[in-house]
Structure formats: structure tokens, C-alpha cells
Amino acid sequence: MITKKIFNDTETAFSLKSDSELNRAIFLFEMIDRPLLVKAGTALTKAALTFHLPVETLIKKTIFNQFCGGVTEKDCMPTIQKMHSKHLHSILDYSVEGKEKESEFEKAIERKTNIVKFIADKEALPFAVFKPTAIGRFEIWQKVSANANLSLEEEEEWQRIKNRVNKICEVAYKSDVRLLADAEESWMQDAADVLMEEMMFKYNREKAIIFNTLQCYRWDRLQYLKDLHGRAKEQGFIVGAKIVRGAYLEKENARAAKMGYLSPICENKEATDVNYNGAVTYCLAHIDDISVFIGSHNEMSNYLALQVMEDKEIAKDDDRVWFSQLFGMSEHISYNLAKEGYNVAKLVPFGPVREVVPYLIRRAEENTSVKGQTGRELALLYEERKRRGGEIMKSNRESELVS
Numbered sequence: 367m368i369t370k371k372i373f374n375d376t377e378t379a380f381s382l383k384s385d386s387e388l389n390r391a392i393f394l395f396e397m398i399d400r401p402l403l404v405k406a407g408t409a410l411t412k413a414a415l416t417f418h419l420p421v422e423t424l425i426k427k428t429i430f431n432q433f434c435g436g437v438t439e440k441d442c443m444p445t446i447q448k449m450h451s452k453h454l455h456s457i458l459d460y461s462v463e464g465k466e467k468e469s470e471f472e473k474a475i476e477r478k479t480n481i482v483k484f485i486a487d488k489e490a491l492p493f494a495v496f497k498p499t500a501i502g503r504f505e506i507w508q509k510v511s512a513n514a515n516l517s518l519e520e521e522e523e524w525q526r527i528k529n530r531v532n533k534i535c536e537v538a539y540k541s542d543v544r545l546l547a548d549a550e551e552s553w554m555q556d557a558a559d560v561l562m563e564e565m566m567f568k569y570n571r572e573k574a575i576i577f578n579t580l581q582c583y584r585w586d587r588l589q590y591l592k593d594l595h596g597r598a599k600e601q602g603f604i605v606g607a608k609i610v611r612g613a614y615l616e617k618e619n620a621r622a623a624k625m626g627y628l629s630p631i632c633e634n635k636e637a638t639d640v641n642y643n644g645a646v647t648y649c650l651a652h653i654d655d656i657s658v659f660i661g662s663h664n665e666m667s668n669y670l671a672l673q674v675m676e677d678k679e680i681a682k683d684d685d686r687v688w689f690s691q692l693f694g695m696s697e698h699i700s701y702n703l704a705k706e707g708y709n710v711a712k713l714v715p716f717g718p719v720r721e722v723v724p725y726l727i728r729r730a731e732e733n734t735s736v737k738g739q740t741g742r743e744l745a746l747l748y749e750e751r752k753r754r755g756g757e758i759m760k761s762n763r764e765s766e767l768v769s
Contacts, residue, residue: 372702373665376750379698382448385754391694392747394432399740404730411727415720422719425726433694433729434461434722435714439484442716450490454704454712457493457546457690458485461715461725466503468526475501475530479537486541493659493688493711495546496534498558502527507554531561532568535576539569546608546659549579552618552630563594570604574657574686577606582642583615584630591645595655608659609645611638613728643670650674650687657686661713663696663739668703682707692729698746 373379380388397403414421435442439458446456458481465474478496485491498507506524509516516524531547538545547562549555562578569575580587591607598605615631622629632638646667649658651674660671668689674680680687688709691700704710715725 371669372706373668373698374746375702375705376698376746376753378705379701379746380750381452381701383697383750385751388747388751388754390428391432392744392751394429395740395743395747398730399744408727408730411723415723425723426719429726429730430719430722433692433715433726435693435716437716437718439481439716442714446490446714449712452701452704453707454700454710455490455492456693456714457495457711458491459495459713459715460717462500462717462721465500468523471501471503471527471530475533479534482534482537482541482543482545486543493544493546494534494538495548495713497548497550498531498561499550499554501530501534504550504554507550507557510557511554528561531565535565535569539575542575544575544577544606546577547579549581549610549612551614552584553621559590563597566598566606567601567603570606571602572604574604574606577608577657577659579608579610579661580645581610581612581614582645583612583618583632583638585632585637585641586630588641588644588648591648595648595652599655605656606659607645607649607656608661609642609649610661611642611664639664639667643667646671647674650678650680653678653680653684653686659688659690661690663691663699665699668699672708683709685709695729695743 383391397407411421411425413419435445435456435458442456442458446458449456460474460477460481462474465471478494478501482494485494503523506516506520506527509520510524535545547558547565550558559578562576565576566574566578580591582588591605594607595605612631618631619629622631632641642662642664646658646660647670649656650671660668662668671687671689675682675684675687688711689699689703690711690713691697693712693714700710700712715722717725
């Protein structure tokens with residue numbers, strides 16, 4: 367039975383943060399803890415960028431440096447290497463969103479495949495990631511998900527999207543780099559699910575290279591996981607499952623209410639937690655058939671996974687089980703899991719400051735909306751600042767005694 371509570375060790379959690387970086391994090395989370403301030407700041411940031419006001423330097427020195435690794439892959443490498451010195455891995459995520467043109471999608475897939483090649487020989491970077499709508503128009507994913515009739519031009523566009531997905535999966539397979547496909551809104555996700563299952567069938571014959579993401583705030587995902595597992599056993603492939611709670615809750619509920627259909631979202635957070643924990647437990651119970659990537663900032667879900675691993679006698683460093691949190695958040699979970707010998711990877715977004723602002727805004731809004739998330743971050747940051755203050759006082763007293 368796991369009785370040791372490891373997530374309260376702030377010295378380990380913030381070991382790479384200087385005093386100034388610690389204070390910057392405290393300042394930012396204090397701001398994020400005020401919903402009205404986040405709302406106003408979001409509106410002002412969007413307006414400033416629209417009118418090309420010189421705010422990029424301010425953004426870079428504050429929220430960008432907290433939640434992003436840099437502007438380019440090479441910018442991120444010093445931070446990635448520092449984290450790896452603490453046995454913490456990284457996942458480079460080129461977080462540019464909202465493109466619409468074919469030329470932009472071609473550019474995006476080229477960038478993503480180059481990232482796969484870039485990390486192929488780097489132990490600190492065991493995963494790559496891509497967002498389906500970054501390489502194809504949302505409307506096409508949506509139409510295919512709805513089984514709508516496509517025009518000849520749309521059929522050709524859908525084929526190009528499938529070719530791009532296969533291209534990055536093939537490069538990942540040949541490079542022996544695991545690839546995570548993000549999940550998005552439910553009304554485009556069916557097409558992504560079907561396509562990623564085809565990629566698993568093609569490339570996951572010996573081990574999990576391709577991972578699809580399950581958002582467990584959807585009440586149907588646990589059954590989907592079980593059905594996927596059944597098909598995988600019949601067809602002879604390994605499931606790669608990234609398990610997350612989900613990022614589009616308000617949008618999902620609003621659309622369902624507006625269009626008059628049953629919301630795909632669980633009725634409350636408690637139901638989501640049950641669904642999430644059920645999915646993680648199911649994956650760990652079938653570890654010979656499913657490789658699992660546990661993306662969670664929830665302490666209890668992480669503790670549950672540790673308990674199940676111990677009960678099932680799954681080694682801490684079993685390469686079929688990975689934990690993950692976002693860069694700049696939940697350091698108390700990431701660094702302490704890594705210290706204990708578990709496989710852990712931070713998702714490290716990067717890209718031009720102006721282009722990653724939508725990602726940064728979403729991070730701020732999610733921290734504001736998740737009950738208790740920002741308060742927990744702040745409490746731990748305050749605790750570490752207090753601990754460091756005590757260390758300084760102790761050092762001063764010892765110096766006085768010696769002198």
C-alpha cells in the first residue's frame with residue numbers, strides 16, 4: 367500500500383527555479399487566480415496584437431517564459447537538458463494554431479516531421495505530438511465525422527489530410543519516436559479516432575508508436591477505450607492511449623445546449639474523475655495490450671495510478687507507462703515522480719511569441735476555470751519561498767556561530 371505522500375516536497379519540485387523565477391511564478395499565478403483580471407488581460411492582449419502594439423517583449427518575459435520553452439527547438443534545449451538532469455523528459459510541441467490554408471497545413475506537417483527527426487536520437491525527448499486541425503481544416507474533419515457528403519474538392523482535401531497524418535506516423539515509426547495525436551472538439555473527433563486507429567493498426571504491431579488521446583470528461587470514452595481494446599486484440603495491434611480530462615468543456619456544453627442534443631460531457635467533475643480514473647485503471651490492468659500516457663495535474667489520479675502499478679507489480683520505469691504535465695505547471699507532481707523513478711515527460715510548447723498567444727490564453731483560462739488548481743500551485747510556491755527563507759536564516763545563524 368502506497369502511504370508515502372510525495373507531492374508535498376517543494377524543494378524537489380522547484381529545484382531548478384531561481385528565486386527570481388520562483389517570484390515570477392507566484393506573481394503570474396496570483397494574476398491567474400483572478401478571473402476578471404484574466405478576462406480583461408485576454409481582451410487587451412488580443413487587441414494589442416491586432417493593432418500591432420509592441421507587447422511581445424512583455425508577453426515573452428512573463429506568461430511566455432512561464433508556459434513555453436522558447437521560440438525554436440534549439441531555444442528549448444537548455445531547459446530540456448536541465449530538466450533531464452532531474453530525470454524529467456520533455457515533449458516539444460510547436461503550438462501554433464488556427465491556420466486555414468493548404469500551404470499552411472503543408473508547412474505545419476513539414477515542421478512536425480522535422481521535429482520527429484530532430485528528437486530521434488535524443489533520450490530526453492521520447493515523444494512527438496501533433497494536433498489534427500493543425501494539418502487540415504476543421505470543417506473537413508467535422509464533415510467526415512458527421513458522415514456528410516463531400517464534394518469532389520473536399521474528397522481530395524480529405525485525402526491530403528490522411529496523407530499528412532500517414533506521413534508523420536510513418537516518419538515516427540521509422541525514427542522509433544512515439545507520436546501523440548491530440549484530441550479536440552467532439553464534433554470533429556470521430557474522424558480523428560478512426561484515422562488514428564488505422565495508424566495504430568499499421569504501425570503498432572510490435573509496440574505502441576502511435577497514441578490517440580481520450581478526453582475523459584466525455585462520458586463515452588471509457589466504453590470507447592474498451593471497444594478499441596477489443597478490436598486491437600482481434601486485429602493484432604497494440605493500443606497507445608493518452609488519457610486526459612479534456613480542454614473544451616464550456617464550448618462543448620454551449621454547443622449542445624444551442625443545438626439541442628445531449629452533451630457529450632459528464633454531468634459534473636466527480637463523474638469526470640470517476641471516468642478518468644476508470645480509464646487509467648483499465649489501461650494499467652491490460653498493460654500487455656495497452657501502453658498508457660497519463661496526462662494529469664490531479665494529485666489523486668496520479669496517486670491512484672501509482673497504487674495500481676504497485677498492485678499489478680508494474681515496475682516504476684516500465685516503458686509502457688508514462689506520466690505527463692504541462693511545462694510551467696504542477697512541478698510538484700512532475701519532479702517528484704521523476705525523483706521516485708517513474709517515467710515522466712513535460713509538454714514543452716514553443717513557437718513565435720505572437721503565434722503561441724492563443725495557446726497561452728487557453729492556459730490562463732483553464733487555470734482560472736479548474737477549481738483549486740491555481741490555489742494549489744500558489745500554496746506550494748509560497749511554501750517553497752518560505753522554506754528558502756528559512757534556509758537563509760539558518761545559514762546566517764550558522765555563519766554567526768562559526769565566526
